[in-house]
Amino acid sequence: MRLKCIKLAGFKSFVDPTTINFPSNMCSVVGPNGCGKSNVIDAVRWVMGESSAKNLRGEQMTDVIFNGSSARQPVGQASVELVFDNHDHKLAGEYANFTEVSIKRRVDREAQSTYFINGTKCRRKDITDIFLGTGLGARSYSIIEQGMVSRLIESKPEELRVYIEEAAGISKYKERRKETESRIKRTKDNLARLEDIREELERQLQHLKRQSIAAEKYGELKAEERQTSANLSALRWQSLDAELKQDQGKISHLEIQIELTIAEQRTLDASVEQHLADNAELNDALGEVQARFYSLGNDIARIEQSIDHHLERMEQLRLDLSETEEGWEQTTEELDIDLRKITRLDAELKTVEPELASTRDEEQKSTTELAAAETALQKWQQAWDEFNQRAEEPRQTAEVEQSRIQQLEQTIDRALVRRKRLLEEQNRLSKLPSSIASTDEQQLEALEKEVELLKGNLSSSDEVAVFRQLIADNQSELDQLRGELQTTQGKLASLEALQQAALGQDNPKLNQWLQTKGFDNQLRLAEGLRIDSGWELAVESVLGESLQAICIEGLENLAEVLVDLPLGTLSFVDVMAASADSLDNLNLPLIGTKVGCDWQLGSLLQGIYAAESLSEALAYQNRLSPSESIVTRDGIWLGASWIQVKNISAQDSIVERRGLIGDLFQQLKRLRADIEVLEQNRSALRESLEVAELKRESSQADVAEKTRLLGEVKSRLSAHRAKAEEASVRRQQLARELQELGRLIELEESQIGEARDRLQRALDSMAQDEDGREQLESKREEVRSAVSIAREKSRNDKDLVHGLALRQQSVAAQLKSTRETMDRMASQVQRSKERIESLTTQIQESHEPLDGMRADLEALLKQRLGVEKKLTEAKAKVDENEHALRKLEQERNEKQVQQNSLREALMQNRLKSEGATVKREALVVQLTEANFKLETVIRQLPDSLTEAECEQALEKLGNRIQRLGLINLAAIDEYQTQSERKVYLDKQNEDLERALATLQNAIRKIDKETRTRFKETFDKINAGLQSLFPRIFGGGHAYLDMTGEDLLDTGVAIMARPPGKRNSTIHLLSGGEKAMTAIALVFSIFHLNPSPFCMLDEVDAPLDDANVGRYAKLVAEMSANVQFIFITHNKITMEVANQLLGVTMHEAGVSRIVAVDIDEAAELAAM
Structure with a gap:
């Protein structure tokens, strides 16, 4: 098994889809710093399940997505796919029979990762499980990156053990052991809970057994108690029935008395109404007199207010005059004070000026002395600087010559090394052949013709672009229709919500009530109307809230139904009511002719005419009777003496909104049909596109193969x-x-000899300069002390001059300010004199209007006396009428009290009768609930049985039941149920104990296998390390050591001693020695359990050329069994590679791959 290729897209700097092929077992990734070489290692680690962004040189997982460059925009996702060649069937499990296995990971900007195996979506755990025991993984020993070598050697024993475990293939055992331990823990928890339940159940069964016996006894007593209670209820029913018949007679008598009292009260009510009418007339007359009286009072108050205002104005003028006179006196006094202040300040200024002149002379003298001292200091400093400059020249010369000698020696060493390398290269070049084969040129010409022919055929029949454009157009149209569908659905939902609110269907309690009464499926009036176009607003203006009415057949049964109506407004309309014949008194159509309906609208539209416009309706308004009206097309409704305007939009109209809802339903239906057609077309286009792409891919594959062959020949x-x-x-x-x-x-x-002579002369000159330095340093303190004393005296004199100058400026400023203040006060005194004269004149002129206002006030007071007499007479008449009215009302109230008394007695008797009825019915209900019939119980009653005897019997039975205590009536059934549950739990406990024993046995087997495998692997890796270390270092020894006794958790430590060293710990080794030791350890692991491939990221960076050669030789040897992919900058390491994969960044921020086959290049070079 080996890594066949890596496919990257949008991952870090690999923004374009890039495929990196690894055709051989020795592939080297090369390129300048920062070009993206290490991103290849990061891609492999990431796709194998790495979950830490820090280990991928980032802060968060989305950092692996290409984030843009100066010329490119960021992309939305990153994906990496690893393709493995599995011809050796090394992979276990369900993928063992596949000759090629691919794993893929994709992440988007939301940090959501998706994993695939052979194109099938899977979990991250599925990918890690595939590679358990193979040495592959996100953090396994098969991927060694920059810095990992030193971390491997310096890792803790517990961390180093992990690599041994992975090599031993026991990571899968650890996973199984972890799962088994988790299952054992859950099983023990279940057993503990089950034991608790069984113990509790045992206690419950003992308690339930006692309760079931008591429940059986309780049932027998309760049956006897029920029969006795039924007999008592029957006797009480008979007593209540007799009492109810007596109460009915009393009620009839009281009702007759109440009717007589009501007749007498109505006579008194008529007299009271007459007196109330008389009282209203008298009050009107009294109101007129009072109005005249209040008018005169207002006029009097107005004149009195004017007089008061005039008097207040005169008083304010007097106060202003007094304040002005006081201000004039105060200003005069302040003028005298400022005059004395000016005299004092003049004297002070004359004293300060001579003292300031004397002090300035002293300051000039101290400044001169300071300048002389500083001049002496500057002369010393100049002499010191000249000395240092003279002394610095030989010292600098010595340093320069020492550096020059060292540089010249290094230059000679480098020249000697370079001459040796040039001689070797000269010998090697002399052996290269100089002839070129002509067969490749003929093959090149033939291949170029074939490629041009295939490309011409491919470009002339490109159906893929056409189908893709058709699909894009189809998708654009589909997106547009879906947007319209969403918009229409939103409008429809909004209008339906408004329609429900307008029809009163948004009240949950009212809707529940309608459902209970069977009205929820009845149509609303607005839903059954068919209105002529243009007359919707007119019909809605007339019907108004009646549009919400529920259509039912007959209103006769509504009285009983509406008793429990919840809060809210509700209307009903009888669809069976016949419409009354309407007289057509006007030459206008009735509004009913504009409305179609499946039932009669009754009187809802009776007597209402329809007019096209308001002007037409106004022309007929004076001919309307009180019961007739006209409504215009615009919804303006008018009667004989009224007009109603309702200005609403189409969306606020119930009728028009219903039409809009219907239109939207049709639009939704049309849009869905169009979308379905477009989706069918898209499916057909995609099938055609797949066929065209298959054809094009076949042609492109031929072109690619020929192009590849052409490239190889070139x-x-x-x-x-x-x-x-x-x-x-x-x-x-x-x-x-x-x-x-x-x-x-x-x-x-020759230059080295001259430099050594100049160095010796400079050292002699430096020794002679030391005596002159000591003389200058002794004189320095004397000069600095004189400057310090002169500087202190000069500073004190300057401070004194500054203080006196500030004092002089302050006195002069105060003198100027005081003189300006005196000028302002003199102007203020003159203004105060003018103000006093003006106020005196105004006070004298204010006495004349006051006399006229007092004369008008006297005349109005006389008129008010006459009106007040008439007011007293009118009040007397009103009081007399009200006295007679109160007397009549008193008599009427007495009759009302008598009537209320009779009503109260009637109510009491009715309540008593109703109470007896309720009690009687309750007794019947009690008997029914106890499965007894009243007639049967009455027939079976003994003749001599009384209520007292039944009550005594019930009391005895109750005492017997009470002595039983609390009774669990369900104890019998519960005892049976819990007994069955106890048997089931006992069986479950046995099953869990058997499962626990099985799991513990599995743990023991896993531990035994783990110990055996770990020990065998440890010994083999240790032997390999002891063998490889001397080969890499040319001597020395290294070994592994266990830090603990238990093979299941012991740590592993490494000790290494290069040739000639006796270090006590591996941490004392140099960086290069640590790197070589780590390489020896990793390759020892690979000898034991070769991973399908090994990735090395600049492992050779800290090594010198000799060690790099050993490292490269070892890699070449192991490549027979392991595929190596290594990143390097070292030419020696590059030389052993079969394939060079160059990573370039020709475009800033974007990495690309350039591959070179070393074997083919060597063959070409040898030809």
Whole structure:
């Protein structure tokens, strides 16, 4: 079994569908860094079930999908398929008989992974189960990637054991053992639960047995109690029947008394109504007088309000005058204060200015001293820099010459190595042949003609594109129709919901009630009408809510049905009612002529005419009788003295909405039929496309085969020509390079001598410069101290000058601000004087209007006195009438009280009678429920039996039943049921114990087999490691060691000592030594249990050329039994490969494959 090819599409950088073939057992994947080589390893790991995005160099599983580049858009899914050649039938199980097995994994942007085996969808576990024991898997030893070599060697003993187990093929045993342990755990849990149930059931059976005996006794006593209770109920029924007959006589007498009282009350009601009418007339007269009285009161209040407002205005003017005078006095005082402040600030300013001038002189002096000190420091620094510059030159010279000597020595070493390699290559090139075979050129010419002929035939008959275009057009039309179907279904659902709400069918409680009463299948009125086109709105305006009415035959039985009607509105229409004859008094058609129906509409449309327009209807309005009306086509309804307009849209109209629903149903039917036709056409087109594709694939296969042969011939010819030309050019180039290398070595050796002389002179000069450095360093502290003192004095003088300058500026600013404030206050004093004069004038002018308003108020008060007298007289008449009315109402209330008393007595007697009736009926129900008939019990009653005797007998029976305690009446049946269950559970317990013993025996067998296989595999791998390690290292030894005693869980440690080393742990080895040790271990495993293929990702990276040669030789030896696919940058490793698979990234972010067969290339080179 080996890996035949890998098919990638959309996986990481392999965006285009790519097939990577592995025709031999030694295939090398090569290419520059970042071109996507390791993505091939990731693809194999991923398709074998890797679930960790981190192990695929990502953060989430969708990172394996091509995410776009500068020139390409991201794709929606990634897929990888591995195709295995299984001619040796190494795979076990159901796929053992297949000569070729493919496994495939696909993931989309939703991170949903799908797995396939031979094109059949499967689970991830199915794929991992196929490769159990073969060494293949997402994390098996058959895939060794970058960094895994060091992790393998440095892994913990428990982790290293996993590789030994996989090589031993016991991973499947571990899976079986894990499943068996899980089943044992479940079986033990079931046994424990079953034991608990059995123990509990045993206790229940003992308790149920006692309860069943008590239940039998209870049944006998209960039967006797039922008979006695039936006798008592019959005696009570007889007593209640006699009492009920007496109550009926009392009720008849009370009803007569109530009728007499009602007649007297009606006489009093007539008198009360007369007095109420008189009272209304008197109140109207009183209202007129009161209105006049209130009008005068309003006028008086208005004038009084004006007087009050005028007085308030005068008072406000006086307050303003007082406030203005106070402000003028305050401003005058503030002027005096500011004048004194200006005098004080002038004096302070004259004191500060001389002090500031003196301080500035001191500051200038300290600044001069600081400059002198800093000049001295700069001179010292200049001398120090000049010294360092002089001293730096010999030091730099020494470093440069040392580096130069080292570089020259390395250059000579590299030149010697290169000269050796060039001489070897020169010897090898001298042995290559220079002739080219002519037979390949003739074969090339014939193949080119065949390919051109096949391609011409293929392009002239391309039916696939035509069928694909037809299918695309069909799909586009189908999608459009499906969109219309969805839209129509949405509209229909919306309109049906609106129609149900409009017809009152959205009330769940009302719908339940209709179903209970048998009305749920009856038509609504709106559903049975056929209305002429254009008159739907008119009919709906007339019928209104009657459209929701339920159509039934006869309304006679509705009184009983509507008793328990729930909350909601409900209408009924009698479809059997005959329509009354209507007189056609107008020259207009009746609206009924616009409506068709399977039954009579009765009086719903009686007397209603139809008019085309509102103007026509208005022309006939004055001829309408009170019972007649006209409705227009637009739904405007008018009568003799009224008009009603109902402006609604088509979707809000019940009738028009019903039409829309019908149209949508027809549209849905048409759309479904069209979709069905298109789907049938699509199936036919797809069948035709499959036939055309098969034809084209056959032709393409012929073209591909001929093209492949053509490519092979071209490659051989190109290789021959290139080899010959390259060998000639290379020989000339080697001669020139060898001559140049000789001159270079002589030149470099002479330069080394000169550099050593210059180095010695520089070292002598560096020793002489140390004395001058010590003198300059001693003077540095003296100069720095003088600068620090001068700088501190200068800083203090500057701070003092700054403080005095701020003080001078502050005093000058205060002086300026105070003078500006004095100018503003002087202006304010002048404005206050003008305001005082204005307010005094306004107060004097406000006295004249006040006298006129007081005169008008006096006249209105006199008029109100006359109106008030008339108001008192009218109130007296009203009071007199109301007194007489209250007297009559009192008499009527007394009659009402008497009537209520009689009604109360009647109600009490009726309630008593009804109570007796209910009790009597309840006794009958009790007897019926107890399976007794009243007539039978009465006939069987003993003549001397009384209610007291029955009650005593019942009490005795009750005491006997009570002494039995709580009784479980179901105990007898339950005891039988639980007994049967106990037998079943006992049998189930025996079955579980046998199953547990079987599982434990299986565990022992698995453990025995696992120990045996692990020990044998460990010994063989250890022997292989001890044999391979010295071959790889050229000596030394290595071995495996178990860290524990139990072979089922012991860890495995590795110890390696290269030649000449005695390291105590493997962690002390170098990176290259660890890599070689890991290679020895992995190849030891492969010797024992060869995996179908092995993938190596730059395993040779940390190795030197000598070790790479040993590694490559070992791989070549093992390739006889194992297929190797390795990624490398090393030319030595590439040389052993039979097939080079180049990964390129000519387009940024997109990987492609270029393959080269080394054997064929070597044959071409040898020709």
